[in-house]
Amino acid sequence: MQNIPFVPKAQEYIAEKGFTLEDIGKEYFKPVVNRAYQRILDAILKGSTKSRLDDLDVELLSYPVSIAILAFIKDLRLASRFAIAEARRIGLELRREHENKILEIARSISWDVHLVNYVIRDELYTFAIHFKDYLSAPPPNDPFWKLINRPLINGYVLIRKQDLARLIEEYARHYIYNKIASTESVRLPETLSDIVSKIADTWYKKYPREREEAYGGGVFPPCMRKLMEEIKRGQNISHMARFAIATFLLNIGYDVEEVIDLFRRVPDFNERITRYQVEHLAGLRGSKIKYLPPSCKNMKTFGLCPGEDPLCLKVRNPLGYYRLSMRRRKKDEQ
Amino acid sequence: MNSKIKQLFFEYYRDNFTIDETVIGSFRQREYALVPFDAPDKMVRHLAFSEFSELKKYILRNVPLHLYYSTAYYNTPQARNMDEKGWLGADLVFDIDVDHIPTKCKEEHDTWRCLDCNAEGKGMPPEKCPKCGSSRIDKEVWVCNKCLMVAIDETLRLVEEFLCDDFGINRKDIAVYFSGHRGFHIHVEDKRMLRLDQDARREIVDYIKGNGIKVELFNPLPKLSEPGWRGTIAQGIYEILSMINEGNEFIEGLTERDIKYLYEHRESIIKALDDNTIGSFRMPKPLLRRLVEQIVNRKAVNIDERVTTDIKRLIRFPESLHGKTGLKVTKVDLSVITEFDPFNDATWLQTSIKIKVIERIPKLELGSLKLDLSPGDIVILPASIALYIALRGKGEMVELI
Numbered sequence: 053m054q055n056i057p058f059v060p061k062a063q064e065y066i067a068e069k070g071f072t073l074e075d076i077g078k079e080y081f082k083p084v085v086n087r088a089y090q091r092i093l094d095a096i097l098k099g100s101t102k103s104r105l106d107d108l109d110v111e112l113l114s115y116p117v118s119i120a121i122l123a124f125i126k127d128l129r130l131a132s133r134f135a136i137a138e139a140r141r142i143g144l145e146l147r148r149e150h151e152n153k154i155l156e157i158a159r160s161i162s163w164d165v166h167l168v169n170y171v172i173r174d175e176l177y178t179f180a181i182h183f184k185d186y187l188s189a190p191p192p193n194d195p196f197w198k199l200i201n202r203p204l205i206n207g208y209v210l211i212r213k214q215d216l217a218r219l220i221e222e223y224a225r226h227y228i229y230n231k232i233a234s235t236e237s238v239r240l241p242e243t244l245s246d247i248v249s250k251i252a253d254t255w256y257k258k259y260p261r262e263r264e265e266a267y268g269g270g271v272f273p274p275c276m277r278k279l280m281e282e283i284k285r286g287q288n289i290s291h292m293a294r295f296a297i298a299t300f301l302l303n304i305g306y307d308v309e310e311v312i313d314l315f316r317r318v319p320d321f322n323e324r325i326t327r328y329q330v331e332h333l334a335g336l337r338g339s340k341i342k343y344l345p346p347s348c349k350n351m352k353t354f355g356l357c358p359g360e361d362p363l364c365l366k367v368r369n370p371l372g373y374y375r376l377s378m379r380r381r382k383k384d385e386q
Numbered sequence: 387m388n389s390k391i392k393q394l395f396f397e398y399y400r401d402n403f404t405i406d407e408t409v410i411g412s413f414r415q416r417e418y419a420l421v422p423f424d425a426p427d428k429m430v431r432h433l434a435f436s437e438f439s440e441l442k443k444y445i446l447r448n449v450p451l452h453l454y455y456s457t458a459y460y461n462t463p464q465a466r467n468m469d470e471k472g473w474l475g476a477d478l479v480f481d482i483d484v485d486h487i488p489t490k491c492k493e494e495h496d497t498w499r500c501l502d503c504n505a506e507g508k509g510m511p512p513e514k515c516p517k518c519g520s521s522r523i524d525k526e527v528w529v530c531n532k533c534l535m536v537a538i539d540e541t542l543r544l545v546e547e548f549l550c551d552d553f554g555i556n557r558k559d560i561a562v563y564f565s566g567h568r569g570f571h572i573h574v575e576d577k578r579m580l581r582l583d584q585d586a587r588r589e590i591v592d593y594i595k596g597n598g599i600k601v602e603l604f605n606p607l608p609k610l611s612e613p614g615w616r617g618t619i620a621q622g623i624y625e626i627l628s629m630i631n632e633g634n635e636f637i638e639g640l641t642e643r644d645i646k647y648l649y650e651h652r653e654s655i656i657k658a659l660d661d662n663t664i665g666s667f668r669m670p671k672p673l674l675r676r677l678v679e680q681i682v683n684r685k686a687v688n689i690d691e692r693v694t695t696d697i698k699r700l701i702r703f704p705e706s707l708h709g710k711t712g713l714k715v716t717k718v719d720l721s722v723i724t725e726f727d728p729f730n731d732a733t734w735l736q737t738s739i740k741i742k743v744i745e746r747i748p749k750l751e752l753g754s755l756k757l758d759l760s761p762g763d764i765v766i767l768p769a770s771i772a773l774y775i776a777l778r779g780k781g782e783m784v785e786l787i
Contacts, residue, residue, distance in 0.1 A: 164578075172612060183553065184578050187586035195600045199589040205613040207554020328585055 054153075055103045056142055057115050058227050059160050066116055069109075076117055077241025083107070087114035088121060089247050095137035096130070096255050102141060119228075121248060123235035128316040130255050135229035143221030147214055151178055154216055161223060170210050172203060179216045180208035189222040229323070271381060273373035275351055276300050278358045286317050292346070292354045294318075295333070296370070299345040302334045304374055345370050390783050391776060392423050394735075395707055396449045398714075402734045403445075405438060409561075409704050409717075411575055413437055415459040415474060419700050420450035421709065431700075434464035451709030454700040457573075459580070468698065475580030478587070479701060480594075481693035482540045483569035484533040491532040495748040498525040529568050529711065529728065529774075531751045538723050541570045544687040545720060548594050549574065552614055562723070564716045564732050566708025571693075571701060571715075587695045596686030601675045606666045607658045620659050622681030627652050639680040644673050712773035727753040729770040739772035740784040741765060747780050 056062060075081055087110050094101045104111055122131055146154055151167060158165045164182035171177070183199065186209045190197045203210040211219070240248065272280070279297040282289050289297075294315070301311050308330050315326045328337070335342035347369050351357045367373045410416060418433040418441060430448070435441040445453065456463065457479050461472030488510050498511035502520035511525040541562060549555045549572070559576045582590075592598050599615060608616035610624060626637060630649050637645060647670070648655065657665030669677070693699060702708065702715045716732040729752050743763040750757045752771055759765065766787060767775070775781040 172616075173606070173608070182578070183590075184582060184586070187582065187589050190585075190589070195598060198592065198598050198600070200593045200596065200598055200615055201600045201603055203613040203616060204552045204593070205554075206551070210613070324583070324585060 054157065055105070055111055055115075055145070056157065056224070057138075057231075058224065059157055061160075062112060065112060069113060071113070073120065073239065074241060076120070077243040083110050084113045084117055085244065085247065087111065088117035089251070091115075091118050091138075092121065092134060092251055093254060095134040096251070096258060099133070099137055100140050101137050103145065119231050119235060120238050120240065121244065121251065122232045124238040124240050124248060125252060126232075127252075127255065128233060129259065129313050131229055131232040132313070135225045135232070138228050139221045139225035142224045143217050146217035146220055149217075151213060154213065154220070155179070158216060158220060161220075165216065166208070168210065170203075172210070176212065177203070177210040178213050179211050180205075181211055181216065181219070182207055183209055186211075186219065189219055189226060191218060191222050226323075271374060271377040273364060273367075273370045274358050274361055275356055276370055276374075279356070280314075283314060283317055286319060288319050290354075293356055295343075296345050296351065296354075296356055298330055298333050299343045300370055300374075302330070302342065303344060303371055308334050308336070391712075391773065392449055394712075394773065395423065395451075396446070398707060398734055399442070399445055399449065403442060403705055405705050407438060410438075410455060412459050415461070415463060417456040417458070417460060417463040417471070417700070418703070419454045419456075420445065420448065421452040423449045423451045423709075426451055426709070432464050432466050434462075450706070453703040453706035455703050457699045457701050458697060473698065476582075476697045476699070478574040478576070478579040478582065478590070479693060479699065480544060480572040480574075481565070481569065481690040481701075482537050482544065482572070482688070483565065483567075483690055484537050485527065485568060486690050487536055487540070487688045489533050489536050491530055492527075495528040495530055495750055496526065497748075498523050500524075527568070528748060528750055529752065531753070533568055534726070534728070537569045538726060540687050540689075541572065542720065542723065543685075544572060544594065544689065547685075548687060552593070553590070562718050562720060563702070563704060564713070564718055564726065564728060566702060566706075566713045566715045566732065567711055570718070573701075582697075584695050584697055587697065588691070591689065591691045591694050594687050594689055595691065596682035599678060599682060601671070601678050604669075604678060605671070605674060606668050607655065609661045610659050611661045618685050619678060619681055622685060623655065623677060624659055626677065626680070627655060637680070639676055639683070640673075641676075644676060647673060710777055712770065712777050729753040729755075729768060729774070733770035733773075735769035735773065737769045738766050738787045739769045740787055741767055741772040741775060741781045742784055743775070743781045745780045747775065 054062060071081070076085060087104070091101050091114060118134070122134055146157070155165060155167055158179075158181070163185040165185070166180045167178060168180045169176075169178065170180075183204060186202075187199065190199075195201060199209070276297060279289065279293055282293075283297065298311050298315075301314070302308070308327070311330050311334075312323070312326050315321055315330075316323075331337045333343045345351075346354070346356075348357065348364070348367065351370065363373055363376060367376060407413075414434070414436050416434075417431065418435060419429055419431040420433070421429055433441075433444070435444065456476075458476040459474040461474060463471060465471045493509040496510065497506060497508055499506040500515035500518060500520055501522040501524050503515060503518040505515055505517040507516075511523050513523075514521050515523060545557075545560055545562065549560060550557060555574055555576055559574055561573045561575070563571045563573070565571050593615075596615075604616070604619055607623065608620045610620045611617055612620060626640075627648060629637060630645055631652065635642075635645065640648075651667070654665065655667050655669075657663050658667035693701070704715055704717060706715050707713070708715065711728075713728050713732040714734065716728075718726055718731075741764070743759045743761055743765070745761055747757060747759045752774075753768075755768070755771065757771075764784065769786070772781070772783060776783050
């Protein structure tokens with residue numbers, strides 16, 4: 053039995069157990085809840101989890117319990133962290149499996165995959181996967197994974213064993229993340245409140261909610277401060293506004309993940325689209341040009357300028373404001 | 387004058403407009419759209435019909451200058467809002483349009499003019515005016531035999547080398563249509579492709595256009611029979627070596643030193659490319675980069691990426707008329723595509739039309755006809771060509787003959 057949540061066998065097994073959210077609160081469920089707690093904690097602190105197969109029941113049941121807890125907390129950054137950690141575990145375990153086993157798992161998610169034996173330049177390709185499935189979950193922005201850099205014959209991409217494991221890993225990441233993000237209004241039993249607050253504490257200690265000091269402390273220009281606040285309130289801001297805030301943050305040193313995380317709060321958030329766009333703006337895709345935020349003039353044209361403060365009058369671009377205010381702050385500190 | 391053209395369009399749609407029911411799969415799940423003859427600046431969208439005869443009834447009452455359908459399938463195609471439509475999937479489509487491909491003959495028949503500073507020039511229109519930087523550029527482009535040959539060549543390579551060989555798409559699932567203007571639309575109706583998202587489609591586009599190829603992966607050199615781009619690059623290097631061997635001293639994109647190097651190492655390179663030997667060869671990286679770039683330029687197909695990556699695209703309806711040319715969006719059999727002559731094969735008009743030329747027309751080769759017309763000329767032309775000139779506003783139809 054695989055410790056892989058989307059494999060039909062595992063799903064059937066869990067379904068057969070037929071437990072409810074109420075059961076989770078019961079004493080006899082304690083080992084499962086503790087294991088779920090440990091899994092989440094490992095994800096937060098180590099960025100990876102490990103299977104514990106001494107009690108398979110506990111191990112398999114602790115997965116849906118973890119999902120319930122995370123769906124209750126609904127911090128999508130944490131969801132993403134957990135999904136990555138679990139996916140990584142699955143990827144590692146798969147790499148150690150026999151080819152036939154990996155093939156079975158890939159087929160269980162309806163992928164069109166075949167065992168082949170193809171040697172190109174001393175490299176052994178053991179699988180051929182249809183390009184539609186290959187393209188359904190490619191690991192992001194690595195030229196090695198671009199279709200153009202892959203042997204493609206008659207609709208099938210030739211891949212190695214570890215590549216198929218990696219593709220399934222990526223599938224797992226999306227699957228687990230979407231499970232948490234799409235599970236609505238979870239009501240956990242009272243007995244779990246202790247665990248939930250411990251998880252939240254650990255998480256926010258390791259990853260403070262925001263870089264509050266940066267944008268609250270007056271180093272952000274008024275326009276960007278306003279946009280940050282709107283996003284945090286979960287408002288649906290315009291395309292141009294998204295472009296402006298994303299390019300601004302990327303240019304002052306936020307990384308792609310941080311910007312994507314910020315956008316998780318907008319109502320129509322779609323990770324793949326956002327990722328694509330943010331990576332594009334960061335110059336990781338397409339034209340390889342890192343975009344600058346719109347000039348103050350253009351910000352005004354698009355109705356994104358909430359009115360100027362004295363420092364605004366010295367600059368022509370929101371970035372200029374940030375650089376100037378950072379310089380002033382440094383001076384003050386000295 | 388305009389009413390004469392409208393009458394022609396109306397008669398076409400009334401008497402000649404038919405399609406095989408299977409041409410557009412899932413007819414009910416598509417969105418239809420048209421630009422009315424009487425309001426050429428307007429696009430009427432979000433139309434839905436349960437079958438072709440219903441659509442036909444509608445367009446006989448509202449004669450279209452252009453007629454479109456969605457490559458996408460929707461739950462509720464008539465919904466006005468994209469979110470409410472309920473996207474179910476989309477055909478994979480490709481657009482090959484000479485507008486996006488530089489051809490030599492454009493210097494002879496295409497012109498552009500900047501709407502802001504009136505600068506003008508010949509050939510492919512620039513994206514921005516070289517004089518004032520404005521992007522408001524008016525262009526005048528014409529169909530010509532040579533341009534069309536380029537589009538035909540690209541279409542054949544797209545279908546045969548990429549879609550069939552590399553992507554394994556069945557020929558019977560591929561339909562090629564003349565776009566009605568300067569190119570071809572290639573429709574792939576394969577259930578497996580329906581749910582591909584934008585990112586996946588972009589990967590397919592990048593593959594076909596040769597974007598993002600990683601040069602380092604071609605060192606040591608690949609063998610001729612390797613699949614995908616690896617084999618293509620090997621074949622390209624082989625072809626360049628043959629050119630050098632035949633005494634070519636100039637090869638686009640390569641320096642004199644490159645050519646000398648290739649010539650001196652030709653034997654070991656050929657051995658490395660050959661499938662039957664174990665030879666291996668590492669090329670100096672800058673030279674390899676220039677070689678790969680050159681080969682990609684030659685072997686990639688210049689498709690319009692916006693059409694393929696847009697999963698909610700409207701595309702011309704088969705057998706409809708293109709309002710700028712009067713030519714029919716015509717299904718073309720690949721086995722005879724090289725013989726394709728739009729003014730003969732993409733028209734329903736068999737007659738001639740007497741036309742008075744009112745504005746300058748560049749010298750053009752259209753089908754078997756060489757045109758050299760000046761304002762004031764009154765000539766009798768094949769009806770398809772006369773209609774084309776009239777729709778371009780360069781002539782007035784005098785009478786049907």
